[in-house]
Amino acid sequence: MEQLVRTFFNTYAHQPDGIWAAPGRVNLIGEHTDYNDGFVLPFALPHRTMVAAARTDEQRWTVHSTTTGETVTFGPPSLDERVPGWAAYVAAVVWALRDAGYTVPGALMALSSDVPQGAGLSSSAALECAVLTALNDLGELDIPVHERPSIAQRAENVYVGMPCGIMDQSASVLCRDGHALFMDCADLTSEQIPLDLTAAGLAILVIDTRAPHRLVDGEYAARRAACEKAAKLLRLPSLRHATLSDLVRVGDELLRRRARHAITENQRVLDTIALLGDGKPEEIGPLMTASHASLRDDFEVTVPELDTAVEAALAAGAHGARMTGGGFGGCVIALVPASATDHVTAAVEHAFAAAGFGPPATFIAVPSPGAARIA
Numbered sequence: 001m002e003q004l005v006r007t008f009f010n011t012y013a014h015q016p017d018g019i020w021a022a023p024g025r026v027n028l029i030g031e032h033t034d035y036n037d038g039f040v041l042p043f044a045l046p047h048r049t050m051v052a053a054a055r056t057d058e059q060r061w062t063v064h065s066t067t068t069g070e071t072v073t074f075g076p077p078s079l080d081e082r083v084p085g086w087a088a089y090v091a092a093v094v095w096a097l098r099d100a101g102y103t104v105p106g107a108l109m110a111l112s113s114d115v116p117q118g119a120g121l122s123s124s125a126a127l128e129c130a131v132l133t134a135l136n137d138l139g140e141l142d143i144p145v146h147e148r149p150s151i152a153q154r155a156e157n158v159y160v161g162m163p164c165g166i167m168d169q170s171a172s173v174l175c176r177d178g179h180a181l182f183m184d185c186a187d188l189t190s191e192q193i194p195l196d197l198t199a200a201g202l203a204i205l206v207i208d209t210r211a212p213h214r215l216v217d218g219e220y221a222a223r224r225a226a227c228e229k230a231a232k233l234l235r236l237p238s239l240r241h242a243t244l245s246d247l248v249r250v251g252d253e254l255l256r257r258r259a260r261h262a263i264t265e266n267q268r269v270l271d272t273i274a275l276l277g278d279g280k281p282e283e284i285g286p287l288m289t290a291s292h293a294s295l296r297d298d299f300e301v302t303v304p305e306l307d308t309a310v311e312a313a314l315a316a317g318a319h320g321a322r323m324t325g326g327g328f329g330g331c332v333i334a335l336v337p338a339s340a341t342d343h344v345t346a347a348v349e350h351a352f353a354a355a356g357f358g359p360p361a362t363f364i365a366v367p368s369p370g371a372a373r374i375a
């Protein structure tokens, strides 16, 4: 934080009005369900994007990235003239706020982040939600908290052009310390689910495969389109309303598998919630592993690095393991006995070396708070 304030001062020659932060996330279960009006269960990571910001009287926004060292200035962002690169996410939020009818204050901003980028841990949503929270406070916009994820999602869908669902922005805004966020993406209602893994002698080990995202945008959009096509075929508003017995009416084998993932994954989220409610967190492991198998076989969004990490973690004693996030690279989460963390980590590292993959990065995920002003 001190470093960020120093950078802000060196860039703009005065102090920021405050510092805001918003986290990345892992998703415990409920993958590729958000845009099907389904259920998700993410929790926020301690990794976050911080924004030091000061209000100005002009309709201009200047933003400095401590990652790239660049400073970018833009006027009111328009869809015809996009701001390029990382600053597009900042411009996107300003655009979406203005589009939603808010009078957005001009601002000077400096950003820093420890959310790994391109790892499927929602670094884009962390950036969007940190900027949105800062602008809300600087401009005293009083945006109801439950409306903020949709504005950030619209920024990404329309301005950036990524057709993501609502999960990541919801996690970044709404998550609470020590809890996972159970959300129904059909009506956007949510419930905070206590997740005290330490008390249960468990840990969620995050394994960042560092596999480069392959074709992620096009493939993500293709999965979303396939789900929408399957729902349309079934004459349903979304796959949320489909059941396994409907699948015989989907003639196309590929669409059938895509739909089957969305249907079975929703049930796995509900089963996970039930087990957590019964105080049996270690028993969610098989549901996580089944989720991974479905994402691998039916939804086809895994890559060999993700499958290898899951298999190695399970073989080394994890209760369950699955890819988390959009897939095509990124991270695996493994539910492990806390005492077995080092053993599972070593086993995954060994399997990666044997397969000729570069070394993975690992850390323990601790359920952390959502977006807020921190100074």
Ligand code: GAF
Residues within 6 Å of the ligand: 027, 030, 031, 032, 033, 034, 035, 164, 165, 166, 167, 168, 325, 326, 327
């Ligand atoms: C990405 C998207 F941004 C989310 O909306 C969600 O669809 C996820 O992939 C898959 O569950 O993180």
